[in-house]
Structure formats: structure tokens, C-alpha cells
Amino acid sequence: MDYYSDHIKTLIDELGRLPGVGYKSASRLAFHIVNMPQEGVDRLVDSIRNAKANVRYCKKCCTLTDDEYCPICKSPGRDASTVMVVENSRDLAAYEKTGEYHGLYHVLHGAISPALGIGPADIRLKELMQRLETEQISEVIIATNSSLEGETTAMYISKLIKPAGIKVSRIASGVPVGGDLEYIDEITLLRALEGRVEL
Amino acid sequence: MDYYSDHIKTLIDELGRLPGVGYKSASRLAFHIVNMPQEGVDRLVDSIRNAKANVRYCKKCCTLTDDEYCPICKSPGRDASTVMVVENSRDLAAYEKTGEYHGLYHVLHGAISPALGIGPADIRLKELMQRLETEQISEVIIATNSSLEGETTAMYISKLIKPAGIKVSRIASGVPVGGDLEYIDEITLLRALEGRVEL
Helix, strand or coil, X not given: CXXXXXXXXXXXXXXXCCCCCCHHHHHHHHHHXXXXXXXXXXXXXXXXHHHHHHCEECCCCCCEECCCCCHHHHCCCCEEEEEEEECCHHHHHHHHHHCCCCEEEEECCCXXXXXXXXXXXXXXXXXXXXXXXXXXXXXXXXXXXXXXXXXXXXXXXXXXXXXXXXXXXXXXXXXXXXXXXXXXXXXXXXXXXXCCCCC | CCCCCHHHHHHHXXXXXXXXXXXXXXXXXXXXXXXXXXXXXXXXXXHHHHHHHHCEECCCCCCEECCCCCHHHHCCCCEEEEEEEECCHHHHHHHHHHCCCCEEEEECCXXXXXXXXXXXXXXXXXXXXHHHHHCCCCEEEECCCCCHHHHHHHHHHHHHHXXXXXXXXXXXXXXCCCCCHHHCCHHHHHHHHHCCEEC
């Protein structure tokens, strides 16, 4: 592979380490970056450095933020008695975009996965339990993904919290809005049937 | 959008400017970068800075390289009488991977596109003509993409070079029309090389 210069090769290698970026995409990005104006490269590099240096975990909900507490935990307009548990900050953002959830969040930064060796101690579960002790929380909504890991995590958290007498719920699993029944997998169809609600 | 911190938002914006990176991919990359170990972030940033600062055009074939001349132009084992004209360095790499082409290259860094306002003066065509005057070149193989712009460029170069009595060929069809050289399998690339026809 001596048809690319060393610096280009190093850049392709580094870009190729990012999730979802294969060798071809990394090459395309590398040549794009080399051809970018210097100020564009500076902005890109600065944004990476600044994010890495300044972003930290919110002391309350553990989402990634610039300050000690994130904008949601700091907001006086939120319902502090409800906490939605999500796997990561992008899932939090997905629910924020609906504009209809007004409680707080708790970000686990992962899900329990025995296959990958990720146990309850490897996610932000201890922080959630501490919040349940110190804050006035009446309901915990578990919004982990509808995957094996997400379901395992939901079951685990549910068993952990229920003895404390706090209401624990799980977001509904079923047919997505606009979804076409014939293209939906059987497990989802079964879940939708089991979770049917009276009209 | 105040569910993401400012530094994360800036990073997502900058990553989203890269080709083929949409908002969702940019978010995924941004959170991955923030969660990377510091040394990984340093390596990524350094590779970007180094590539931008040190990569330049080869004085002979115009490909992107670290030194005055690229490894291929410097190699004594290459057949200096044959020059393959490609649109960019990734297309050069695609032909190098076949391991069956032993001539030199000339990288245009673009293709003639009246629609995009890219004329013959905007690609490295002047440099090619200078090479034909100073070097002992007996054949020019035009390996621009099999797109409208690539074909236009091939025709233009052919008409420009032929009066000088130099053999001009075009890689054969076999490369599917509308296809992008860098994404095509090596056997197809070889067939195209073997089946080149004189223009």
C-alpha cells in the first residue's frame, strides 16, 4: 500500500477506527479533509479538542454536558418526580424531540450484556439508585432499547427498584406508527398483540 | 435543541459537514469521540493536522503525497513510457491494488463538467501536457470515470494529445456506466485495462 503517502495512510487508519466508518469511507473522508481549506480543518480539530476537553457527565442524570448539571436537570419547568432511564444521550435526545415528555432522565451509558461482559456495575446504575434515595421520585420509566440487552437491563432495574415501592414502567413495545404489518417481524407482532389496549 | 451541550452540538455540526456524514452519523461519531480515551483523540487530531500540513501534490503526477515526488514516480521499476490519467488519488489506488499496471499515473483532481462550471483549466491538464513535452511518453491511457464528466474529459484529452502523435487509449467498457472507479472490483478493473481501445 505505498500508493498513499504515510500521512494519508495514518489519517485513513485513524478515521477507520470510528464506528460505522469502513476503509472506503475513511479514504473518502481523508482526501476530503486534505483538500479542505485550512480554516475548515482548524474548526474540525478545535471542535474535537473542545468537546473532548469540556464535555463531562451531568452530576444528576449522567448525560454528557458542558456544565456540572445538564440543561434539563437545571430547568425548573421539569417534573422532578418522574425519571426516564435511557441507554445513552442520543436516546435522551430522541425523546426530547417529541416535546411531550416533561420529566427528568437518567442515562445509563450502556446496557447489561453478559455476552459482551457488561454487568450492572459497568453502567450508571449505582447513580440511579442513589437518586432514588435522595430525590422525591414517584415513577421510573424504563426506556432502554427493545433489544436483548435493553430488555435484560429493564428486567434487572425493575427487580431492583420495585421493593422500594416506587412505580416502575416500561415503554410500550409494538408496531411503529406508519409501519406496515406485513414487513414487521413476528416477535414485534406478538408483543403488539400481548400489549393490546382496550378501545 | 438544548438537549445536547454546546461543545457536542459544535462537534456534530463540524462532523456533519464531511461528505456522506448525515446528522445521525455525526451524532454517533461525536459521542464516540467524547468517550474515546484521550490518547485516541490525540492520535485522531494529530493525524488530521499532519495530513493537512504535510500532504502536497507530486511534482510529476500531481497525486497527493508527503514528498516532492510520490513513491510511484520515484520507483525505478515503473514503465515511464506509459501514463494512466485518473480523476483522483483514490482511483490511482484502485488501479494499484490490481498489481498489474506498471506504468506511471497522472492525477487530474477532477473532471471537466460544464454543468458544475469545471473547465479544462480547473483540472491538472496543463501539467499533463507539460509532461508529454518533457518526458518520453509513448502511450496515454485515459482511466477517468465512466460518467458523463469522465467521458467528456476523456474525449477532450484525446483530441488534445492525438495531434502530437502519442498513442491515446481509453479503458474498456466493462466498467459499468455511471460507476465510480474506486468502488469497482479488481477483476472488472483488469478487464477494462486489457480491453482498452485506441481513440
